[in-house]
Amino acid sequence: MTSLTQLSQAIHDAPRWHQPEQFQNSDEIKIIPQDHAALGAIVYGLDARKAQSGExxxxxxxxxxxxxxxxxxxxTLDDLQYLAFATYFGAIFRPSADTPVLASQQENGVPPDVVPVSNAVGQGDYTGHGELTPHADHQWTPLPSFGSLLYAIELPKDGGKTSWINTIKAYDALDEETKAEIDQLQLITYNPFVRRQKTKDLNESNGYGESPLYRFKDQPILSHAYPHPLVRIHPESGRKALWLNTHTEVxxxxxxxxxxxxxxxxxxxxIQKPEFRYEHDWQIGDVVFWDNQATLHSRQPFPADQRRxxxxxxxxGSRPF
Known part of the structure; x- marks a missing residue:
């Protein structure tokens, strides 16, 4: 089954409003902001298997x-139910074949709709068990993803927590002189997966491989370059965010x-100051949905012999502005 067929099947099989037992009562849903956290809210009472109202x-x-x-x-979701719920919020991210991302397939250059972020299932595993440093997904592509959802199925006993950084708060906390200096700057984030392919220097424990932090003009360019604003505007809130990861070549x-x-x-x-950060202690059955336009996320390492x-x-998403 191809990714396109899988997505089409998910929408075809999705619950409909004319089936009362499969319809979510919006009055059951409560959204509670995290206490004393830089970002995040918990959604109680929602069953992602059900049909959801526009409200x-x-x-x-x-x-x-x-x-x-x-x-x-x-x-408690299978892949088709998960896809049907996710697509209430937007279309599936599909980069061009010449812009590799995590899980890009050899036959067509496109990742599957549902990517296993895992060390546990064998063929098709991605990201291993090591640390993943703070990053925004697909930042090096011409049209970076707007958001991602991550669904916990198996968890290690030790480590493996995910943290998010609020880059709106990080921007707001800058002094006015720095804001004035950076507001109109353009940043190129180079594709770490192209570097991996060309250098063959993949570190299996972290899924990315070694990379310089900044490209000087006398160094080779290994991937396509797509300039985006260093300070981007959130398309819904209008707030400014400092859109910069911590370790990819820029x-x-x-x-x-x-x-x-x-x-x-x-x-x-x-960006990495603790006041901008929230660390999530996963539980099985958690689905975390984040806005990729104004956050970075990272992962703690965990033991290689524990399944995750x-x-x-x-x-x-759309072109950043």
């Missing part, structure tokens, strides 16, 4: 724009090498 989806979209991370508890456009490298290092240190299986769906 519910609108409420959830508003909550996502406000809180940036939504946590749905105690879900370059400021039309900027001095030494000054650019120093500025990026300064901003990366700022989560499934990710990414949703299509």
């Amino acid at each position: 519910t989806i609108y409420k959830l979209k508003q909550a996502l724009a406000q809180h940036l991370v939504l946590i749905f508890k105690q879900q 370059e400021l456009v039309n900027y001095d090498d030494q000054a650019g490298s120093a500025l990026i290092a300064k901003l990366r240190a700022h 299986l989560l499934k990710r769906i990414s949703l299509a």
Whole structure:
């Protein structure tokens, strides 16, 4: 079954409003912001297997724009049910074949709709068991994903927690001089998967391989370059976000090498301050939905002999502005 067929089947099989027993009562759903957290809200009472009303989806979209991370508890989903729920919020992210991302398939260059973020299932595993440093998914593509959902199926006893960083709060906390300096800058984030393919230097424990933090003009360009704003505007809230990951190779456009490298290092240190961060302690059945336009996420390492299986769906986005 191809990805397209799987998605079509999910929509075909999705519950309909004319089946009362499969319809979610929107009055049952409560959205509770996390206490003393930089971002995130827990959604209680929602069953993602059911048909959802326009009122519910609108409420959830508003909550996502406000809180940036939504946590749905105690879900029990197969892949088709998971896809049907995710596509209430947008189309599935499908990059072009010449822009590799996590889980891009050899035959067509496109990732599956549902990606196993796992060390547990054998063929088709992705990301291994090591640390994943703070990043925004697909930041190096021309049209980065707007958001992703991650569904916990198997969890290790030790480690493996995921953290999110609120890059709106990180931007807001900058001094006015720095804001004025960076507001109109363009940033290229180079594709780490192209570097992996060309250098054959993959570190299996973290899924990314080694990479320089900044590209100087005398260094080779290994991938297509898509400049995006260093400070992007959230398309729904209108708020500014500092859109920069912490470890992928980047370059400021039309900027001095030494000054650019120093500025990026300064901003990366700022982003990682604990006051912008929320750490999620996973439970089986959690579905976490995050806004990829104004957050970074990372993962703690966990023992290689402990199984971890989560499934990710990414949703299509637009050109950052």
